[in-house]
Amino acid sequence: MEILIVDDHPALRSGMAHCLKPVLPHACFHEAASMAESRTALSRVPQMTLVLLDLNISDSRGVDTVKQFRAMCEELGVFPRIVVVSGSEDVRLMCDILKEHATGFIPKGVSERILQSAVRLTLDGGVYIPEAMLQNIEVSAGLLTAPRPDSTHIGKLTEMERLVAAYCVQGLTYKHIAHQISAMRGRTISDLTVKTHVKNLSFKLGIQNEGKAAVVAQISRLNLLFPAPAEQLHDINSRR
Structure with a gap:
């Protein structure tokens, strides 16, 4: 299993990998700080299973990061699950991301246990959305x-x-x-x-x-x- 962590803060990348290794002992973790480094990683490892993607990296910001990343994956013929890991709690942004580009949204700062559970759920074919955010999405999506x-x-x-x-x-x-x-x-x-x-x-x-x-x-x-x-x-x- 190959997992790519995309974030322009080295400490956050290494901390996330360290947190996930106990529950994914056979996973190989890769890191990238930018879109350019991500392209290199995906070209080198076309069987990437999962990408944990920050929205604000050195050469891209906001929802455009997800759009560009998805387009890059399609160009390279690589189709990993893409889950956003972000400090933003903007529900409109989350809806836009879920509509076209990625599934799953993990807020930065969640506990190690929640991060581990969210990633495991994603790999099992589920979708992780924090309960507080999901309630707001339900209103805009007509679920309630x-x-x-x-x-x-x-x-x-x-x-x-x-x-x-x-x-x-x-x-x-x-x-x-x-x-x-x-x-x-x-x-x-x-x-x-x-x-x-x-x-x-x-x-x-x-x-x-x-x-x-x-x-x-x-x-x-x-x-x-x-x-x-x-x-x-x-x-x-x-x-x-």
């Missing part, structure tokens, strides 16, 4: 006014819906999800088809907002797990 999720519906997610959910959890855009599934299945599907599956997921998860950000937030709220597709894991392993 939605009907209670029907466990029967959740249990009857189709194979395609689970696949789409797994890619949503990875933070991929509709277009990229369509590309991944088309390549995996050997037949072309459109981003509109992906949006239809996300709409079905919204209904089955008991939310009124049909957007991907709301689906990801609800997955976090319900503590659901959608591991990376086996085909993708095989592709990752074959490159090692």
